[in-house]
Amino acid sequence: MKIDHSQPLEYGTEQNKMNILGFWIFLGAEIMLFGTLFASYFTLENRIGSGPSGADIFEITPIIIETFLLLTSSFTIGLAIHAMRLGRQKAMLTFFGITLVLGLAFLSVEIYEFFHYVHVGAGLQTSAFSAILLTTLGTHGAHVTFGLLWGLGIILQIKKRGLTVETTNKSFIFSLYWHFLDVVWIFIFSFIYLKGLM
Amino acid sequence: MEFFERFAIPHPSPAIYASMVAIGLTVIAIIAGLTYFKKWGYIWREWLTTVDHKRIGIMYLISALLMLFRGGVDAIMMRSQLAVPGNTLLDAQHYNEIFTTHGIVMILFMAMPFIIALMNFVVPLQIGARDVAFPRLNALSFWLFFFAAMLFNISFVVGGSPDAGWTSYFPLAGNEHSPHVGTNYYMIAIQIAGLGTLMTGINFIVTILKMRAPGMTLMKMPMFTWSALITNVIIVFAFPVLTIALAMGTMDRLFGTHFFSIDNGGMDMLWANLFWVWGHPEVYILILPAFGIYSEVISTFARRNLYGYKSMVASMVIISLFSFLVWVHHFFTMGQGAFVNSIFSVTTMAIAVPTGIKIFNWLFTLWKGKIVMTTPMLYSMLFIPIFTIGGVTGVMLGMSAADYQYHNTMFLVAHFHLVIIPGVVFAMLAGLTYWWPKMFGFMLNERIGKWAAWLIAVGTCVAFFPMFISGLDGQARRMYTYSEATGFGFWNMLSFIGAGILAIGFVLIVYNIYYSTRYATRDIGADPWDARTLEWATHSPVPEYNFAITPEVNSSEALWDEKKKGHKLFKGSYQEIHMPSKSGVPFIMSAIFFVFGFAMIFSLWILAIVSLLGIFACLIHRSFEQDHGYHISVKEIEETEAKMGGAKG
Amino acid sequence: MKELFPRKQVMGFIFSLVLTVAALLVYFLDLSFALGMTVLLVTAFLQAGLQLVVFMHAGESEDKATIYTNVYYGLIIALVTIFGTLLAMIWGMV
Numbered sequence: 016m017k018i019d020h021s022q023p024l025e026y027g028t029e030q031n032k033m034n035i036l037g038f039w040i041f042l043g044a045e046i047m048l049f050g051t052l053f054a055s056y057f058t059l060e061n062r063i064g065s066g067p068s069g070a071d072i073f074e075i076t077p078i079i080i081e082t083f084l085l086l087t088s089s090f091t092i093g094l095a096i097h098a099m100r101l102g103r104q105k106a107m108l109t110f111f112g113i114t115l116v117l118g119l120a121f122l123s124v125e126i127y128e129f130f131h132y133v134h135v136g137a138g139l140q141t142s143a144f145s146a147i148l149l150t151t152l153g154t155h156g157a158h159v160t161f162g163l164l165w166g167l168g169i170i171l172q173i174k175k176r177g178l179t180v181e182t183t184n185k186s187f188i189f190s191l192y193w194h195f196l197d198v199v200w201i202f203i204f205s206f207i208y209l210k211g212l213m
Numbered sequence: 214m215e216f217f218e219r220f221a222i223p224h225p226s227p228a229i230y231a232s233m234v235a236i237g238l239t240v241i242a243i244i245a246g247l248t249y250f251k252k253w254g255y256i257w258r259e260w261l262t263t264v265d266h267k268r269i270g271i272m273y274l275i276s277a278l279l280m281l282f283r284g285g286v287d288a289i290m291m292r293s294q295l296a297v298p299g300n301t302l303l304d305a306q307h308y309n310e311i312f313t314t315h316g317i318v319m320i321l322f323m324a325m326p327f328i329i330a331l332m333n334f335v336v337p338l339q340i341g342a343r344d345v346a347f348p349r350l351n352a353l354s355f356w357l358f359f360f361a362a363m364l365f366n367i368s369f370v371v372g373g374s375p376d377a378g379w380t381s382y383f384p385l386a387g388n389e390h391s392p393h394v395g396t397n398y399y400m401i402a403i404q405i406a407g408l409g410t411l412m413t414g415i416n417f418i419v420t421i422l423k424m425r426a427p428g429m430t431l432m433k434m435p436m437f438t439w440s441a442l443i444t445n446v447i448i449v450f451a452f453p454v455l456t457i458a459l460a461m462g463t464m465d466r467l468f469g470t471h472f473f474s475i476d477n478g479g480m481d482m483l484w485a486n487l488f489w490v491w492g493h494p495e496v497y498i499l500i501l502p503a504f505g506i507y508s509e510v511i512s513t514f515a516r517r518n519l520y521g522y523k524s525m526v527a528s529m530v531i532i533s534l535f536s537f538l539v540w541v542h543h544f545f546t547m548g549q550g551a552f553v554n555s556i557f558s559v560t561t562m563a564i565a566v567p568t569g570i571k572i573f574n575w576l577f578t579l580w581k582g583k584i585v586m587t588t589p590m591l592y593s594m595l596f597i598p599i600f601t602i603g604g605v606t607g608v609m610l611g612m613s614a615a616d617y618q619y620h621n622t623m624f625l626v627a628h629f630h631l632v633i634i635p636g637v638v639f640a641m642l643a644g645l646t647y648w649w650p651k652m653f654g655f656m657l658n659e660r661i662g663k664w665a666a667w668l669i670a671v672g673t674c675v676a677f678f679p680m681f682i683s684g685l686d687g688q689a690r691r692m693y694t695y696s697e698a699t700g701f702g703f704w705n706m707l708s709f710i711g712a713g714i715l716a717i718g719f720v721l722i723v724y725n726i727y728y729s730t731r732y733a734t735r736d737i738g739a740d741p742w743d744a745r746t747l748e749w750a751t752h753s754p755v756p757e758y759n760f761a762i763t764p765e766v767n768s769s770e771a772l773w774d775e776k777k778k779g780h781k782l783f784k785g786s787y788q789e790i791h792m793p794s795k796s797g798v799p800f801i802m803s804a805i806f807f808v809f810g811f812a813m814i815f816s817l818w819i820l821a822i823v824s825l826l827g828i829f830a831c832l833i834h835r836s837f838e839q840d841h842g843y844h845i846s847v848k849e850i851e852e853t854e855a856k857m858g859g860a861k862g
Numbered sequence: 863m864k865e866l867f868p869r870k871q872v873m874g875f876i877f878s879l880v881l882t883v884a885a886l887l888v889y890f891l892d893l894s895f896a897l898g899m900t901v902l903l904v905t906a907f908l909q910a911g912l913q914l915v916v917f918m919h920a921g922e923s924e925d926k927a928t929i930y931t932n933v934y935y936g937l938i939i940a941l942v943t944i945f946g947t948l949l950a951m952i953w954g955m956v
Contacts (some may be wrong), residue, residue, distance in 0.1 A: 026923060029423070033346045037419045039920075039929045040449060043936040044411060048453035050940025051490070054947040055461065055472070055483060062478030064471065075889060082882055090875040093917040098866055106866050139470055143478035146470035150461065164829075168836050181839070194918045198910045205906040209888050213898045422928055450939050486951055490943055537939050541950050553954030 018180055023100050025187040027180045038188045042195050049199050052151045056207065064142035069211030072137050074128075078208050081124050082200065088117035089197035092190045099186055104178050108170060111186070114193065115166045118159055125156050148207070155203060158196055165189060219815055223373045223393040224306045233370045262795040264348035267755055269355045270334030271652060274645070276359055277327035280318050283366065285719060287315035289712055292676070296709035298697040308693035309376035310395070314369070316379025317399065320495070321406055322362045324633070327641045328502040329358075329413055332441045335648060336417060338748035338755065339435045341426030341764045346419040348793040349835075350412050356803030357409030364810050365402035368395060372815065375399040378691065380488055381462070383473035383481040388466055397814040400463040405806050407452050407459070414448030417441060426747070428766040432526070435746040435769055436512075436519055440505025443529045444498050447536060451494035458487035467816060482547055489540040497536040499633070501529060503640030504571055507593050510643050511575050513744045514590035515582025518770060521574040528567030535564040545613040546620045554613035561611035568604065572597065587742070588662035592643035595670040596635045603631030606681070621691075624684030627677045634673045642666070642722065650741050654754040655733040661725040668718035676711025679704035738858075745773035750782055752857040758790045761850050790845045802831040874916035881905045881912070 018027045026032055060069070095110035129149065132138070137145040169189055173182045222229055247253050260268060290311050294303045303311065337345055345351050368374045375395035377386040386396045421442045425434070434442075461472040462484065471479040512519040519525065541549065541557035575597065584590070606628040610619050619625055642665075650656045680688075683704040688695065695701050740749040750772045751760050762783040767774060774780035805827040812820035885905040888898045914920045920929050 032923065032925070033419050033423050035923065036423060036925045036928060037346060037415050039925075040415045040418050040932055043932040044415070044449045044453050046933070046936035046940050047450045047943070048457060050936075050943055051454045051457040051487065053940075054490075054944040055457065055487070057944065057948055058483055058486075058951045059472070059478065059480060062480060064477035066477070079886070083879075086875070086878055086882065089913065089917060090871065090878075093871050093874075094866060097868055097871065101865065103866065110866075139464075139468060141471075141477070143471045143474075143480060146464070146472055147461075150464070150470075165836075168833065172837065185836075191918055194913050198913050201906050201909045201913075204882075205885055205902040209885060209902055210899070212889050213893070213895065422925075446935070450936060454943065480951065483947075483951060486947055490947070534938075537942055538946075541946070549950045549954040553950055556949075 023183070023187075024178065024180055025099075025183040027183075031180060031184045034184055035188060035191075038191055042191065045195060045199075049151075049154070049202070052147075052154060053202070053206065056147045056151050059143040059147045060211075062143040063145075066141035066145050067135060067137050068144065069148070069207070072132055072135050073208055073212050074131065075208075075212065077124050077128050077131075078204065081121050081128075082204050084117050084121040084124070085197050085200050088114045088121070089194050091117065092193045096187060096190045099178060099183055102178065104173065107178070107186075108173060111166065111170055111173075115163055115170075118163050118166070118193075122156065122159055122163070125152065125159075128152075151203065151207065155196065155199055158192075158199075162189070162193060162196060165192075219394070220371050222370065226307060228307075229370060236370060257797070258795070261800045262352075262797045264344070264352045264793050264795060264799075265757055266333050266337050266345050266348065266351060267652070267757075269351055270330045270332075272355055272359070273326045273330030273333060274652075276362060277323050277330055277641075280323040280326070280362060281719070284315050284318040284323055285716065287311045287318065289716060291315065292705075292709045292712040294693060295695075295705045297706065298695055298699070298702045300694055303693065305693045306376065309378075309691075310374040312691055313375050313378050313381075313395075313399075314365075317365065317375070317403070320379065320499070321403060322358075322365065324499050324637050324641070325406075325410060326358060326362075328444070328499060328637075329354075329410070331506070331641070331644045331648065332413075332417060332444075332502060334652060335644075335748055336438055336441050337420065337424070338651070338751065338759060339438045339746050340421060340424060340429060341747050341760060341766065342420065342424040343759055343790065344793060345416050346424060347416050349796055349799060350416050352796065353799035353802065354409040354412040354416065356799050357412075357806060358406050360803045360807040361402045361404075361406035361409070361810070364405065364807055364814075365398055368398040368402075372398070380485070380492070382488075383462070383465070383484045384475050386462065386466075386484075387474055394814055397463070397466055400459050400466065401810045401813050404456065404459045404463070405810050407455050410448055411452045411456075414445040414452065417445040418449065421445075426764050426766050426771075429771075432523070433766060433769045436508035436522070436525060437502070437505035437746075439526055440501045440508070440529060443533045444501045447494045447498050447501070447533050450537070451491050451498065454487055455491040458484065458491065461487075463813070467813070482544075485544050485547065486540070489543040490537075492543065493540040494536040497532055499637045501532065503637050504529070506640045506644040506647070507575060507596060509744075509746065510589045510593050510647055511578050513647075513742055514585045514587055514593075515579050516585070516743075517578055517582040518745075518773075519574070520577035520580075521570075522769065524570055525574055528570045531567045532564065535560060535567070539564055542611055542613070542616070545616045551613075558611055558613045562608055565604065565608055565611075572601065587646075588657070588659055588666055589643040589647040591663055591666045592639040592646075595666065596639045596643075599635040599670065599673060600632060603628055603633075603635065607632060619684065621689055622684035623680040623688045623690055626690050627680035627684060630677045630680075631673070634677075635670075639666075639669070642669070647742065648748075650737055651748055651753050651755060653730075654737070655729060655735050656737055656741055657725050657729045658733065661721055661728060665718045665721040665725060668714055668721060672711050672713075672715030672718055674711070676708045676715060679707040679711075740772070745770040747771050747782075750775070756853050756857060758792065758845055758850070758853075761787055761854050787847045787850045789847060790850065791842055792845060793842045794840055796840075798831055798835060802828060805831065870916060874912055878909055878912055881909045 020027070026035070091110045092114040095107050095114060098107040098110055129152075132145070132149065137148070139146055139149055166189055169182065169185050172185070176182055247256060260272065263269065290303065291308070294300050294308060333351070337343070372394040375381065375398055377391050377396055381396060381399055384390060421434070421438060461470070464470040465472050465474060471477040473479055473481050473484045475481055508519055508525065538560045539557055541553060542561045545554050606624070610616055610625060610628055646657050646662055683701045686701065688699070688701045737753060739751060739753055741753070742749070747764060747766070750764060762785060764771065764782040765784055767780055771780070771782060775782045805824050809821055809824035809828065812818070812824060885902055888901050893901070914933065920926070920933070
C-alpha cells in the first residue's frame with residue numbers, strides 16, 4: 016500500500032481519498048433526505064386534526080439544552096480531529112470520548128422530550144403534524160444513536176491498532192457525519208422549534 | 214393455525230396455484246441441479262462472493278432479463294384480458310394486481326438493473342480502471358436489489374400482490390382500501406432495492422471522478438460514461454425522497470400514523486407529490502444511460518466521431534437539473550390552480566429542448582457517415598422516429614389545460630410506453646448486443662438479432678399506436694373490462710396483436726442467446742465492431758484485472774486514436790496489480806435484509822428485531838475487519854495475457 | 863495544551879454560540895413573522911456554512927470543487943423540493 020506522507024494520514028492513500036469523497040456525496044443524499052422531511056413537515060405543520068399544535072407542546076428549556084450539547088460535541092469532535100493530526104492519540108481519544116458522552120446526553124434529553132410529547136397527547140398516531148414531527152426528530156435521533164455506536168467502534172479500533180491510515184480515515188469520516196448531524200439539528204432548532212414557538 | 218392464515222392468498226385462482234407449484238418445482242430443480250453437478254462451491258466462490266464489477270454486471274443482467282419476462286407475462290395477460298369486450302379471463306382484483314406488478318417490475322426490477330448492469334460492466338472499462346471505487350459496496354448493492362426483487366415476487370404466492378397501481382396513491386393504498394399485505398410488499402421491497410441503488414449512485418460518482426486513466430479529463434470521457442455520471446448524480450439526489458415517502462407510507466400502514474390518511478390532518482396528495490418528486494427524475498435516470506448507449510453505437514457505426522460532444526454534455530447537465538423541476542405535471546388535475554400548473558407546464562416543455570438537441574446531434578453524426586447497419590445500429594435507427602412520436606405526445610400531455618382531456622386515459626399509456634420502450638428497452642437491447650462480445654467472448658447472431666429488432670419495433674407500434682385513438686375516445690387506463698358499445702374492441706384487439714408480435718421478438722432474443730452460445734465462433738479478437746473507446750482495447754472476455762497496463766489517453770476516442778493516429782495506449786511494462794478480496798458478507802447481509810423485509814411485511818416483530826440485529830452484526834464485522842486485498846504477480850499477468858492471445862500493448 | 867485548541871476552531875465555536883443566542887432572540891423578543899423568519903434564515907445558513915468550512919474542512923482537499931458542487935447541488939434541489947411542494951400542496955391550492 017502506497018502511503019502519501021505529504022498529506023494528513025487520513026488522506027494518505029487513494030482509497031482513503033475516495034472514502035472521504037464518497038462520504039461527502041452520501042452527505043449530499045442526506046441533505047435531500049432531510050430536505051424531504053422538512054418539505055413534508057412544512058406541508059403538514061398546521062394539519063393538527065384534533066391534537067395539539069407545535070406551540071402547545073414545545074418546551075424551550077430542553078430545546079436549548081439539546082442545542083448546546085450538540086454544538087459543543089461538534090466542537091469537541093473538531094478538536095479530536097485536530098489532535099489526531101498532531102499525532103496526539105491520547106488527547107484525540109479524550110476529545111472523541113467527550114463527544115460521545117455529549118451525544119449520549121443529547122439523546123437522553125431527546126428521549127425525555129419524546130415522553131413529554133406522548134404525555135401531553137401528541138403521539139405518533141395523533142395527527143399528521145405529530146407524526147411528521149416525531150418522524151423528523153426521530154430520524155435525526157436515529158442518526159445520533161447510530162453515530163454513538165459507530166464512534167464507539169472507532170474508539171475501540173484506535174485503542175487496539177493506534178492511529179493508522181485506516182483508523183484516521185474512519186475517524187475523519189465520522190467527524191464529517193457528526194458535524195453534519197449538528198447542521199441538521201440547527202435547521203430543526205430554527206425551523207421546527209423556534210418557528211413553531213414564534 | 215391462525216398464525217399461518219396471514220400468509221394465505223386473499224383472492225386465489227388456479228393460475229396462482231399453478232405458479233406456486235411452478236416456483237416450488239423450479240427451486241427444487243435448481244437445488245437438485247447444483248447438487249448433482251457439484252456446483253455449490255463454484256457458485257459460492259465465483260459468483261455469490263464476487264466483488265468483480267464485470268461479474269456483478271452480468272448478474273444484474275441475468276436478473277433484469279428474468280424480470281423482463283415476469284413483467285412481460287403480466288403485459289400479455291393484460292392485453293389478453295382487454296382484447297375483446299366483456300372478457301372474463303381475469304377478474305377486477307387480478308387485473309389490478311397485474312397492472313401494479315407490471316409497472317413496478319418493469320421500472321424498478323427490470324429497467325433499473327438493466328442500466329446498472331451495463332454501467333457496471335462498461336464504465337470501469339471505458340475509463341481504464343481496475344474496478345469500481347468500492348467493490349464490496351457494489352456487491353452489496355447488487356444483492357440488496359436481488360433480494361428485494363425476490364421479496365417482491367413472492368408476494369404473488371405468499372400473502373397477495375400489491376394492487377393499488379405502481380404509483381400506489383393514497384388513500385387507495387391505505388389500510389382501509391387495501392387491507393391485505395400486498396401494499397406492504399410494495400413499500401418494503403422497493404425500500405430495500407432503493408438502498409442498493411443509492412449505494413450504486415455514490416459508488417459510480419466516485420469511480421468516475423477519481424479512477425479515470427491518466428490523460429482522461431472530464432471532457433475526454435466517452436459519452437456513455439458521461440451519461441452514467443449524470444445518471445448517478447440524479448440517483449443520489451432523487452432516491453432519498455423515495456426513501457422518506459416509502460417510510461411514511463410504511464408507517465401509515467403498519468403503525469397507524471396519519472401522513473396520507475384523510476382524517477386527523479393527513480394529506481393523501483402529499484404522497485403523490487413526494488412520489489413524483491422522485492418519480493420524474495427516475496424517468497431521466499432510465500433515459501440518460503440509454504442516450505449514452507445510442508451515442509456510442511451511432512458514433513461507432515457511422516464511423517464518425519460524435520457530433521456536438523460539448524452540447525451533448527451540456528444538455529445532460531441541464532436535464533439533470535430540470536428533471537427536478539417538472540414533477541407536478543404528473544398530477545395537473547389534482548386541484549392546484551392555474552398558476553402552479555402553468556409554471557410546471559413551462560418547465561416541462563423546456564426540458565424537451567435539451568432532449569431535442571441530443572436528437573439533432575445524433576442526426577448530424579449520421580450525416581455523411583459511412584453507416585454500417587448492425588443490430589445495435591438498427592435499434593438506434595428505429596429508436597429515433599418512434600421515440601420522437603412518444604416525446605411529442607409528451608409535450609401534448611405537458612400542456613396542463615389539454616391534460617385534463619388526456620389524463621389517466623390510454624393516451625397517456627401510449628405516450629409513456631412509446632418513450633420508455635424505444636428509449637430504454639431498445640437501448641438496453643442495443644447495448645446488450647453491442648457489449649455482448651466483450652462480456653462473453655462471442656457475438657450474437659446478426660440475422661436473428663435484426664429479425665428480433667424489427668419484430669419488437671413493429672410490435673411496439675402496433676401495440677401502442679391504437680391506444681392514442683382509444684384514449685382520445687375516452688378509454689380509461691386500469692379498467693379491467695369495457696362494453697362492446699364503447700367501440701374500443703377493435704383498437705384493443707390491434708394492441709393485443711402488437712403485444713403478441715413483441716412477445717415473439719423477445720422470444721427470438723432468448724433463442725439468439727441460445728443459438729449463438731452454441732454455434733458462434735469464439736475467434737473474434739478484442740475489437741469485433743471496429744469501435745472507438747477503451748473497453749475494446751482489452752481482451753474479450755475481459756481478464757479479471759481489466760488492463761494489464763493502465764492505458765494513457767489523449768481524447769474521448771482513445772482506441773480510435775491508437776488505430777488511426779498512432780497514439781500509444783499502453784506504455785511501460787507489467788507491474789503487480791492490487792485487487793480487492795472476495796467477501797460473502799454482502800450476500801449474507803442482503804439475505805438477512807430479505808428476512809427483515811418479510812418480517813416487516815407480515816408484522817412479525819420479534820423476527821424483525823432479530824434480523825435487524827443480524828444486519829448490525831454484519832456492519833460491525835465489516836468495521837472491525839482488516840482487509841488489504843491481494844496482489845496479482847507479474848508472472849501471472851504474463852501467463853494470462855499469453856493465454857488470451859498475445860499481450861495488449 | 864495550547865496547541866490542542868486551535869484559534870480558528872475556538873473562534874468558530876464562539877461564533878456558533880453567538881449565532882444560536884441570536885436565533886433565540888426570536889423566541890424571547892416579540893418580532894413580526896417576517897423579521898423573525900429573516901433572522902432564523904440568516905443565522906441557520908451562517909451556522910451551516912461555519913460548520914462546513916471551519917469544522918468539516920470542506921475546502922482542504924483536491925476534491926474541493928466536487929465537494930462544494932455536491933453540497934450546493936443538494937441544497938438547491940432540496941430548496942426546490944421544499945418550496946415546490948409548498949407551492950403545489952398549499953399555496954397553489956384553489
